Amino acid sequence: xxxxxxxxxxxxxxxxxxxxxxxxxxxxxxxxxxxxxxxxxxxxxxxxxxxxxxxxxxxxxxxxxxxxxxxxxxxxxxxxxxxxxxxxxxxxxxxxxxxxxxxxxxxxxxxxxxxxxx
Amino acid sequence: xxxxxxxxxxxxxxxxxxxxxxxxxxxxxxxxxxxxxxxxxxxxxxxxxxxxxxxxxxxxxxxxxxxxxxxxxxxxxxxxxxxxxxxxxxxxxxxxxxxxxxxxxxxxxxxx
Numbered sequence: 001x002x003x004x005x006x007x008x009x010x011x012x013x014x015x016x017x018x019x020x021x022x023x024x025x026x027x028x029x030x031x032x033x034x035x036x037x038x039x040x041x042x043x044x045x046x047x048x049x050x051x052x053x054x055x056x057x058x059x060x061x062x063x064x065x066x067x068x069x070x071x072x073x074x075x076x077x078x079x080x081x082x083x084x085x086x087x088x089x090x091x092x093x094x095x096x097x098x099x100x101x102x103x104x105x106x107x108x109x110x111x112x113x114x115x116x117x118x
Numbered sequence: 119x120x121x122x123x124x125x126x127x128x129x130x131x132x133x134x135x136x137x138x139x140x141x142x143x144x145x146x147x148x149x150x151x152x153x154x155x156x157x158x159x160x161x162x163x164x165x166x167x168x169x170x171x172x173x174x175x176x177x178x179x180x181x182x183x184x185x186x187x188x189x190x191x192x193x194x195x196x197x198x199x200x201x202x203x204x205x206x207x208x209x210x211x212x213x214x215x216x217x218x219x220x221x222x223x224x225x226x227x228x229x230x
Contacts, residue, residue, distance in 0.1 A: 006161075034217050041126075043206070044162070046217035059217070093161050097214030106152055106214050109161040 003027050004096050006110035013084055014118055021079045021113045023094030029074035030096035034107060035067070038091040050077045074099065084117045091115075121145055124207055124221025132229050137194040141207035141221045144188065148209040148219075151183050153192045156204045156223065165205075166192065169213070197228045 003026040013019050023033060031052050036044040048069050049057045056069035066088075068080040077096075081088055091114050095107040124141045131137055139153075150169055154162035166181040168174045168190075174181045180193040190209075194201055204223040210216040 002164075004161075032215055036217075041222075043122075043124075043220040043222045044208075044218075046219070049217055091159070095218075106150070106164060106167045107218060108164060109154070111161040112159070114159065 002098065002108040004094065004108050004110040006094055006113050008113060009111060010114040010116075012116045012118065015085055016083055018080055018082045019084055019115060021081075021092055021094075021115075023077045023079070023096070023110055025075045025096040025098075025108075028096070028098045031074060031099045032097045033071060033077040034095045034097075035069060035077075035079050036093045036095065038093060038112075044093060081115065084115070086117045089115055089117045121219050122207065122209065122221040125224055126222050128225040128227055130227040130229060131197060133197060133199060135197050135228075137192075137197050137201070137226060137228075139192040139194075139205050139207075139224050139226070141190050142188055143190075143209060143219075145209075145211075145219070146185075146188065147211045150210045150213040150216075151181070151190050152208045152218070153179075153181055154206045154208060156206055158204075162206055162208075199228045199230050202226055202228045 005024045007022045033050045035047045038044045047062045050071040052071045058064045071077040093112040095109045122143045153166040156162045171183045171185045178195045182191040206223040207221040208218040
């Protein structure tokens with residue numbers, strides 16, 4: 001149980017293009033999903049919190065117009081990196097918090113998406 | 119001072135040894151504490167979750183939280199080569215409803 005998937009697992013794009021990453025909770029509903037970014041040999045850093053049916057909350061320093069988040073349903077959140085540049089190259093990981101029950105106290109992570117911008 | 123401090127290692131121990139991994143933190147509002155295991159280029163896998171202070175045991179893993187010292191630990195008994203991975207501590211104020219603050223992760227190597 002508590003499986004989170006991400007698609008694609010890796011993507012290479014040209015500078016200036018946009019990339020969409022999907023995050024799905026496969027066997028549970030998630031009212032809240034989170035997007036993290038991890039640079040090599042660094043810790044995971046929270047980018048934004050996504051709540052179903054409402055606007056995402058972004059962490060300080062994260063450009064909301066560059067990283068568009070849509071939480072369309074209780075099982076799907078998407079992150080779109082707009083006008084990507086080489087400095088956006090990173091490992092993007094989503095997590096989901098189950099709705100209801102004792103397991104709402106933690107988060108389950110997807111396998112991550114490696115983005116390389118040329 | 120960073121919010122969560124964790125020695126990145128690498129920590130190398132022989133197979134069968136007891137492993138001790140630790141994190142310290144500065145935010146006294148943290149109430150939920152987790153340990154994740156991450157293999158290279160993969161997403162973190164939840165190992166242990168603890169609310170507030172105390173101990174929790176699950177198989178070969180024991181998590182300890184000492185809120186008075188702002189110090190958390192993960193112990194791995196009878197370590198196996200398959201335990202070789204990066205171990206991340208994470209914590210939050212509001213559990214699953216809040217974004218997690220992570221340590222840098224400790225790279226653990228279990229020598230056969």
